[in-house]
Amino acid sequence: MKIICAVAGVAVKELYRRKEFYVLLIVTILICLVMGSVNVFNDDKVIRYLKELALLLIWISTLIIAITTTARQIPAEKEQRTLLPLLAKPLSRNQLIVGKFLGCWVACGLALICFYIFFGALAASREHAWPLLNYFQAALLHWFALGVVVALALFGSLVFAAPSSNSTICFVIVATILCLGRYLDAVALAQSEPIRSIFYAIYFAIPHLEIPFGMRNLIVHNWPLVEWKFIALDAIYLLAYIALFLAAACLVFRRKPVN
Amino acid sequence: MNTILKTEKLRVEFKTRQLGKATTKVALNGLDLAVQAGEVFGFLGPNGAGKTTTMNVLLGFIQPTGGAAYLFGIDVRQPIARQRIGYLPELTYYYKFLNAEEILRFYAKIFKIPNAEAEKRIDFVLKLVELQHARKRLIKTYSKGMQQRVGLAQALINNPDLLILDEPTSGLDPVGRMKVRSIIQRLKNEGRTVFFSSHEMGEVETICDRIAIINNGELKAVGSVSEISSQHGANLEKAFLDIIGFQPEAVA
Amino acid sequence: MFGFPPQTRELKMISPRKISLLFIALLIFCFGLAANLLPQFWRIENENHQSQNFFALLLGDSSRIFANSFATKADAYYHSGYYPTIFDNNSAFKTLHMAEDTGAVASHNSGEEENFMGPPRDWIDAFGRHFIPNRHTHLDEGGPTDDLSKSDEVREILPWLKLSAELDPHNIQTILATSFFLRTKMNKTSDAEEVLREALRSNPDNSQLLFELGRIRFENYADTFRARNIWEAALRELQKQIVQKKEDKLDFDDRFMFEQLETKLAQLEEYAHNNGPAISHWEAVKIVSPTPEEIQKHIDELKQKTAATNSPAQ
Ligand SMILES: Nc1ncnc2c1ncn2[C@@H]1O[C@H](COP(=O)(O)OP(=O)(O)OP(=O)(O)O)[C@@H](O)[C@H]1O
Ligand SMILES: [Mg+2]
Numbered sequence: 001m002k003i004i005c006a007v008a009g010v011a012v013k014e015l016y017r018r019k020e021f022y023v024l025l026i027v028t029i030l031i032c033l034v035m036g037s038v039n040v041f042n043d044d045k046v047i048r049y050l051k052e053l054a055l056l057l058i059w060i061s062t063l064i065i066a067i068t069t070t071a072r073q074i075p076a077e078k079e080q081r082t083l084l085p086l087l088a089k090p091l092s093r094n095q096l097i098v099g100k101f102l103g104c105w106v107a108c109g110l111a112l113i114c115f116y117i118f119f120g121a122l123a124a125s126r127e128h129a130w131p132l133l134n135y136f137q138a139a140l141l142h143w144f145a146l147g148v149v150v151a152l153a154l155f156g157s158l159v160f161a162a163p164s165s166n167s168t169i170c171f172v173i174v175a176t177i178l179c180l181g182r183y184l185d186a187v188a189l190a191q192s193e194p195i196r197s198i199f200y201a202i203y204f205a206i207p208h209l210e211i212p213f214g215m216r217n218l219i220v221h222n223w224p225l226v227e228w229k230f231i232a233l234d235a236i237y238l239l240a241y242i243a244l245f246l247a248a249a250c251l252v253f254r255r256k257p258v259n
Numbered sequence: 260m261n262t263i264l265k266t267e268k269l270r271v272e273f274k275t276r277q278l279g280k281a282t283t284k285v286a287l288n289g290l291d292l293a294v295q296a297g298e299v300f301g302f303l304g305p306n307g308a309g310k311t312t313t314m315n316v317l318l319g320f321i322q323p324t325g326g327a328a329y330l331f332g333i334d335v336r337q338p339i340a341r342q343r344i345g346y347l348p349e350l351t352y353y354y355k356f357l358n359a360e361e362i363l364r365f366y367a368k369i370f371k372i373p374n375a376e377a378e379k380r381i382d383f384v385l386k387l388v389e390l391q392h393a394r395k396r397l398i399k400t401y402s403k404g405m406q407q408r409v410g411l412a413q414a415l416i417n418n419p420d421l422l423i424l425d426e427p428t429s430g431l432d433p434v435g436r437m438k439v440r441s442i443i444q445r446l447k448n449e450g451r452t453v454f455f456s457s458h459e460m461g462e463v464e465t466i467c468d469r470i471a472i473i474n475n476g477e478l479k480a481v482g483s484v485s486e487i488s489s490q491h492g493a494n495l496e497k498a499f500l501d502i503i504g505f506q507p508e509a510v511a
Numbered sequence: 512m513f514g515f516p517p518q519t520r521e522l523k524m525i526s527p528r529k530i531s532l533l534f535i536a537l538l539i540f541c542f543g544l545a546a547n548l549l550p551q552f553w554r555i556e557n558e559n560h561q562s563q564n565f566f567a568l569l570l571g572d573s574s575r576i577f578a579n580s581f582a583t584k585a586d587a588y589y590h591s592g593y594y595p596t597i598f599d600n601n602s603a604f605k606t607l608h609m610a611e612d613t614g615a616v617a618s619h620n621s622g623e624e625e626n627f628m629g630p631p632r633d634w635i636d637a638f639g640r641h642f643i644p645n646r647h648t649h650l651d652e653g654g655p656t657d658d659l660s661k662s663d664e665v666r667e668i669l670p671w672l673k674l675s676a677e678l679d680p681h682n683i684q685t686i687l688a689t690s691f692f693l694r695t696k697m698n699k700t701s702d703a704e705e706v707l708r709e710a711l712r713s714n715p716d717n718s719q720l721l722f723e724l725g726r727i728r729f730e731n732y733a734d735t736f737r738a739r740n741i742w743e744a745a746l747r748e749l750q751k752q753i754v755q756k757k758e759d760k761l762d763f764d765d766r767f768m769f770e771q772l773e774t775k776l777a778q779l780e781e782y783a784h785n786n787g788p789a790i791s792h793w794e795a796v797k798i799v800s801p802t803p804e805e806i807q808k809h810i811d812e813l814k815q816k817t818a819a820t821n822s823p824a825q
Contacts, residue, residue: 006368010354017356023532030536034543040670041693041702048588048667081351085413088318088346088423089369092338141642182639183598185632208635214643217592223644223655230641257321 003091004099011103012110015069021111024061029118031057036122047126048220054122055216058115059142059178065111066146067170070104070153074253075163083258094250101154101246108146112139131222137231138219141212144238148207149174151245158252174209181210207241263331263421263452264294264317270325271312271476286312287476289326294454296420299447301467301484302456305503309476310456311349314425318346330421342370345414349425352406355399359390359409362398363416370417377416384412387442404435411442422446424455428462440466460496474503578679582607585671585688591654592644595627603627608649609668610684613691613723619763651696665696676706680713687723700731718752718768721745725775735783742776770799786817 015021032054040046077083086096116139124130149170156166180187184206188199211234218226271287287309294300304310315321316328319335333340353362360381367377385391388408393401398409407430414422427443428436436459443453443466457463463470464484471481479502480487484495491498587594589609595601603624610616624647631637648654651665672689675682686706694703707724714720722745729738749772753765777792790813797806 002371003369006365009368010357010365013361014354014356019532023535026532027535027539030539030543034539037543038670040673041697041699043666043669043697043699046666046670049670080353080355081348082354084318084320084348085346085351085353085366085410086369087320088341088344088348089366090338090340090342091369095338182636183596185636186598189632204635208639211639211642214639217644218642221588221591221644221654223591226641230638233638234642255322257315 003095004102007091007096007099008103008106011069011073011100012107015065015104015107015111018069020068021065024064025111025114025118028054028057028061028115032118032122045126047123050126051119051123051220052216054119055220058112058119059213059216062108062112062115062142062146063149063171063174066104066108066149067153067167067174069107070100070150071157071167071170072163073100073104073154074157075161075166078258087258093253097154097246097249097253101151101242101249104150104154105143105147108150109143112143112146131219133225134219134223137226138212138215141215141231141234141238144235144242145209145212148209148238148241148245151242151249155245155249155252158249158256177206177209178213179210181206181208182214207238209238212238261296262293263296264292264300264329264454265332266290266292266313266316266326266328268326269313269316269323269328271309271316271321272324285476287316287323290473290476290478292471292478292481294421294452296452297447297450298468299443299453299466300455301463301470302454302473303458303463303470303499304456304473308473308503310473311425312476313473314346314423314456317423318344343417343420345417345419345422347410347414347422347424347427349429351410353398353409353413356397358395358397359385359401359412360394362409363413366413366416372417380416380418384415387415388412389438404431407431407435411439419451421452421454424453426456426458428457428459436462460494460499464495472499472502479503574678575682578675578682578685581671581675581678582682582685585609585668585675585685588668588671589650589665590644591648591650593647594644599627600629601627607684607688609665609688609692612649612651613687616684616687616719616764616767651692663696665692668692676710680710683710683714683717683719686710687719690723690727694727694731700727703727716748716751718745718749718772721748722768722772722775729775739776739780742772746772746776766799770796773799781813786813786820789813790817 032050035053036050074083077086087093116135120130120132120135152173153166153170156170157163160166160169181203184199184203188196188203191199215226217223269287269290269292270285273284273286275282275284290309290313292313302310302313312321316323317330317335318341319338322336328335330340330344335341357365363381363384364377367380372380382391385394388411390405390408390412393405398406401409407427411427414424422443424443428439431439440462443455446453447466467484469481469483470487472479472487480490480498482490487502488495488498491501493501583594586604586607586609589607595604603620604627605619606616608620611618611620628640628645631640644655646655648657650667651662653659653661654664669689669692672685672692675685676689679685690703690706693699693706704724704727707720707727711717711720711724721741725738725741725745728734728741746769749765749768756762756765773792773795777789777796780786780789780792790810793806793810793813797803797810800806
């Protein structure tokens with residue numbers, strides 16, 4: 001465990017020593033402030049459009065952070081040849097994978113906290129309310145969804161040689177799931193047979209990240225809390241996918257030559 | 260004497276594609292090596308002989324096609340076999356966003372060295388490689404020689420019983436080479452085992468107890484420096500060229 | 512020994528990263544400024560042809576598509592996010608609900624808002640519905656909290672309405688909704704009137720806009736004189752339109768507008784104690800109303816009242 005934490009620690013350190021995170025945070029804040037200064041019939045209480053925009057930007061930013069930081073972890077170690085001295089230490093490859101995953105996931109979590117604090121402040125500036133539990137629910141599932149994305153990108157980084165192609169593929173997959181995941185079964189129904197079965201198979205195989213993504217609407221429009229048991233179930237559901245992708249990554253990496 | 264590093268009939272094949280045709284390149288062919296505790300063992304061979312490949316197998320980076328390798332009597336496929344070794348790769352760079360101290364602390368954690376002891380160890384190795392003045396600077400600001408010394412420091416962080424060094428002096432200036440040599444000498448005096456590859460015959464002659472010479476992945480000679488050079492009736496360089504079958508006349 | 516010479520270190524102070532960061536900040540600032548100021552500049556420069564605003568110019572003909580999607584967005588906000596997508600059955604959302612509430616737009620909806628999603632298609636779909644807005648509510652009725660004191664939260668639809676109206680000044684439903692909610696929920700009567708007058712400049716003969724404008728004059732200022740003029744003008748425009756269409760039957764929307772206008776005029780005349788004109792307007796309402804008996808009853812009551820007030824004078 002100490003080994004895994006050490007590996008994770010380096011990944012976290014990398015996130016905050018690199019500038020992407022700050023740039024994305026600042027860009028998000030600036031865009032929100034600019035949009036917030038738009039005059040809507042001299043009404044200074046209008047906020048939901050801003051909340052929606054902020055949450056969308058936060059999702060995009062955190063996805064960028066999750067995918068780009070994860071996708072380059074192992075390729076960068078290979079390219080800069082830091083993988084050799086590392087693997088020459090008494091650490092198994094599975095520990096390396098799990099450590100890298102945890103590091104990126106925790107790093108995303110830290111970024112997420114910063115983003116959601118900004119979001120809370122933005123909303124409170126006009127609504128004068130802190131529905132902390134609602135934010136917590138959304139942020140929690142957001143974090144688990146990012147976990148799936150991180151695991152996917154980590155797996156991808158072992159399969160595809162170039163980090164850029166891996167990032168692109170991950171982005172396309174995640175974006176498709178977020179936009180279409182919920183309706184894939186409805187789309188399948190409209191198809192003729194061989195294609196329909198394929199669509200159904202995809203529908204049941206993909207991790208349904210659009211569920212946490214859709215919770216944005218609940219926060220934007222001040223809906224009441226989701227029942228905690230559903231939150232727990234969804235977290236478990238996402239954890240299962242994390243485990244699946246990690247296991248696949250370990251399997252791929254286990255016998256891969258690293259010279 | 261106990262054997263610390265052992266390979267048995269080690270065979271490594273690389274599958275490569277040449278002009279779209281799959282070919283198999285035999286990098287190691289039935290290599291048998293045995294390094295005893297406390298000796299400095301030189302591993303010689305021309306470029307492409309298979310020295311780095313042997314080390315890659317020993318460290319578990321690649322899986323041998325056949326045969327087996329052991330460190331401290333443990334199969335190299337188990338991570339614990341690497342607990343008491345230090346390794347310096349042929350060419351490396353270290354995490355650019357960390358400084359020397361942080362890298363060493365990170366590696367110490369992987370060896371599960373307790374924090375207080377780790378700090379002492381970090382001070383010691385940094386002093387040994389003369390990097391104390393730059394310990395808080397990011398690695399990306401280091402020169403090549405400094406990076407090589409960070410490499411040596413990280414190889415020593417766990418106070419290893421066996422050091423595996425892949426061309427430790429390549430790319431260093433004469434002063435740097437001298438320093439590396441004296442560090443190896445010092446480790447030997449402390450009773451540690453050093454297994455290193457080199458192209459520098461002079462270096463090998465001065466510090467090695469025993470040497471092995473390989474060519475095309477096959478072991479050609481093994482023994483003490485004086486044994487090998489006397490068998491071929493000349494100095495080590497001449498013997499080396501002789502063993503790998505190099506004819507100076509052919510060039511002329 | 513290996514340190515950088517001092518000049519190099521000095522140069523490194525302004526790293527390219529910092530410069531790019533500064534550049535991005537500057538870019539955003541400029542864009543923000545442009546987005547805020549340019550529309551106003553355009554308005555000043557193009558005082559005479561007001562349909563040429565900044566966004567419309569930027570987007571060209573596709574601005575109408577954007578305008579429609581923003582209007583839909585506003586309606587989705589009106590339902591606190593409970594809204595069909597292109598994959599759902601949206602027959603219950605054909606007419607924007609927010610526009611429907613203004614009383615100037617006829618409904619084409621099927622009335623089955625509660626089950627546009629249909630029964631769950633599978634367990635993932637069923638599970639996912641716990642994490643999305645899943646109840647039909649209207650923002651001006653308190654939204655998901657059903658708390659009527661929060662009915663002013665309907666303001667949240669305004670940014671989208673404004674955007675939509677700016678992109679397509681001929682989108683009457685959006686303008687009606689904007690004006691209606693500004694007037695009835697936000698107490699911004701003058702803003703509401705301004706929106707209508709602005710829209711009338713691009714659509715001078717639109718009876719729906721005139722209808723709404725008349726309501727402001729009548730309901731908020733009790734200005735019966737102007738309200739009557741405006742509504743009568745609306746009626747004339749409506750009749751002109753109907754004649755132009757040359758259809759033997761009144762279409763649904765025109766019939767609805769006609770009924771609304773005549774009803775309002777009748778109410779206005781009643782308010783002004785002009786029972787004679789009131790009765791003739793009610794007679795007109797009776798022709799198109801789905802419940803002519805009730806109208807007839809009201810007319811009879813009015814006639815009695817007129818008789819009662821007239822007889823003592825005799
Ligand atoms: N990943 C690989 N794929 C294919 N062939 C490889 C691979 N790695 C090494 N080889 C081949 O195996 C042989 C041995 O290479 P190795 O790196 O062990 O040589 P070396 O003795 O370390 O040489 P040098 O002194 O140049 O470092 C070479 O012919 C090399 O081309
Ligand atoms: Mg080599």
